[in-house]
Amino acid sequence: MRVPAWISCMVSSCLRPWKPHTNISSDDEDDPSTSTTSTLVQWRRDLLRHSHGEFSYAVVQGNVEIEDHSQVEIGSKGIFVGVYDGHGGATCSHFLKTRLFPIVINSARDHGTISDDTLRESVCAVESAFMENIGVGTPAVQMCNTRVGSCCLAAVIWEGVLHIANLGDSRAVVGTLGRCRSITAVQLTTDHNCCREEIRQELQAAHPTDPEIVVIDRGAWRVKGFIQVSRTIGDAHLKIPGLLRSPLTVPVLSAEPSVTSRTLSSNDKFLIFASDGLWDLLTNQHAAEIVHLNPRRGIARKLIKAALKAAARRAKVEYSTLMEVPAEGRRMIHDDITVVVVFLDGTSHHHVTELSVRGFEEAAGPSNFRSVRNFG
Secondary structure: OOOOHHHHHHHHHHOOOOOOOOOEOOOOOOOHHHOOOOOOOEEEEEEEEEOOEEEEEEEEOOOOOOOEEEEEEEOOOEEEEEEEEEEOOOHHHHHHHHHHHHHHHHHHHHHOOOOHHHHHHHHHHHHHHHHHOOOOOOHHHHHHHHOOEEOEEEEEEEOOEEEEEEEOOOEEEEEEEOHHHOEEEEEOOOOOEOOOHHHHHHHHHHOOOOOOOEEEEOOEEEEOOOEOEOEOEEOHHHOOHHHOOOOOOOOOOEOOOEEEEEEOOOOEEEEEEEOHHHHOOOOHHHHHHHHHHOOOOOHHHHHHHHHHHHHHHHHOOOHHHHOOOOHHHHOOOOOOEEEEEEEOOOOOOOOOOOEEEEOOOOOOEEOHHHHHOOOO
């Protein structure tokens, strides 16, 4: 796939190792994470307005270097949510945070609308752009660039329709109101993770002559023993023939996103977008009930707190003890966790401020959504 020049000219500066600044935010007043001994590194925006409601957004660090990146783009007629769960480092997930949405907007201008095709083409274009530029920098940087990758969950609400593109095991869930005002969680995305029999069968069908395309390694199903997810951005060393190392002879990962759409109804009350750090610890239904039964303000942070309590129970430690685990030991207990909860109020607020809000960035800037406000 040929990458347009306007993409390539933006790319080189994004393929540098990313060093985050961190913000240790306070939690609830009775939460041990507020103590002076807490090592928890987190970031949050408790409640902001978007064009059709409100949203809550929070991130907590689990890795020594946070590998999750994320963004919410607020437009006068739509909202974009991106959750990028990196692996092997943060270079690829940071690249997605800075480059995917501008590509979506340029594709939308070309098509005159935002659609499933817009997202599909944009994800394919950002994969090509990342791969074209992995040779930028010193030999050591180039080697690192071939070995980093990221899951990618990108969603747009536009003209009452939710469009989602997904690679990897981040997840989107809708909370739908049913009878007796109860809430039902409906998963909207496919987890491209080898722990699922369906994904193992998909890989085996694609590689019928390789009986070891998926094997159990380090206690989990992995593609050729390397990685648990089957679709990613990046990971050139598992996709590009010239970079494959023994025992690989053919590419084993895909960059083809699963794309789906949903016309939102009045019963669809909220959406939860999160990296697998949340879903490894909470079921879809449990997460939806937490959102449904609690105030909106700080609800993303409350979901993370519930996940951390589950992680502490799984590790057989007190929650207060988990809050004091140093950064270098935290990954053994939980992953980076990113959560965005988008509330759907069924009314339009076209005068909302168009902002770009990004995890672990203190200042919100203007969003590129302003360039497509006249669509539709």
